[in-house]
Amino acid sequence: MTIALEIWHALVVCFAAVFTGNILLTTFLGMCPFLAVSREVKTATGLGLAVVFVMTCTTVLNWLLYRFVLVPLELQFMRFIVFIIVIAAFVQLVEMLLDRYSPLLYQKLGIFLPLITVNCAILGASLFMIIRRYTFAETIGYGFGSGVGWLLAILAMAGIRRKLAADRIPAGLQGPGIALIIAGLMALAFMGFTGVLQGGR
Numbered sequence: 001m002t003i004a005l006e007i008w009h010a011l012v013v014c015f016a017a018v019f020t021g022n023i024l025l026t027t028f029l030g031m032c033p034f035l036a037v038s039r040e041v042k043t044a045t046g047l048g049l050a051v052v053f054v055m056t057c058t059t060v061l062n063w064l065l066y067r068f069v070l071v072p073l074e075l076q077f078m079r080f081i082v083f084i085i086v087i088a089a090f091v092q093l094v095e096m097l098l099d100r101y102s103p104l105l106y107q108k109l110g111i112f113l114p115l116i117t118v119n120c121a122i123l124g125a126s127l128f129m130i131i132r133r134y135t136f137a138e139t140i141g142y143g144f145g146s147g148v149g150w151l152l153a154i155l156a157m158a159g160i161r162r163k164l165a166a167d168r169i170p171a172g173l174q175g176p177g178i179a180l181i182i183a184g185l186m187a188l189a190f191m192g193f194t195g196v197l198q199g200g201r
Helices: 003-018 031-036 041-070 076-101 103-112 114-118 120-131 136-164 176-191
Strands: none
Touching: 003 136, 031 114, 031 136, 031 176, 041 076, 041 103, 041 114, 041 120, 041 136, 076 103, 076 114, 076 120, 103 114, 120 136, 136 176
8 A cells, every 4th residue: 555545544534533433423422521511612622632632642552552562462352451541641641731731721621631531432442443443544544533523523512502501491401401402413414424435444
C-alpha cells in the first residue's frame, strides 16, 4: 500500500468516525458525561477537547502496545487491563495540566474529568481499532475522528440546551427527558451522513 493510499484511508476513517460512525451518536458510548456536562458551552468545550486529546493519544499508544508487545508475547487477553492503565495515565496528565493552567475549568468539570478514565467511548475506540484491524495511520485517523465527533456532539447538545433554557418545556420533559430527546434527534440527523463515506471494511 502506497503512502498516499494509506493517508487517504486514514482520512476516510477519520471522516466516518466524525459523522457516519460517530462513537457517541451511533453506539451511544460516553453518554453519562455527555448528558451531565452539556449544560454550558464553555464546560462542554473543555471536556470535549480533553476527550479529543486523550482518545487520540491513547488509541495510538494502545495500538502500538497491542501490536508490538501483547501480540508477540501472546498476551492479547491482557488488552483490557493495559488499555485502561494507559487511559488512566493520560487522564491524570490532563488533570494536572488543567489544574495548573486552567483551574476554573478544572473546578467546573469536577468529578467528570477523572471519569474520562472509565468513559466507555475512550476504551471503545481502542477496542474498535483492534476489532476492525486498522493500520497505524487508520488508527490515528480513527482516534482523532472519534474524539472530534464526540466534541461536536457535546457542543451541539450544549448549544441546543442553552437555547432551550429560556423556552417553556413541559414539566415532565425537563432535565434528562428533553436531553435524551435531543440526543435521539441528533443521532437521526447524523444518520443522514450514512452512505457518504464508510470507515469500516
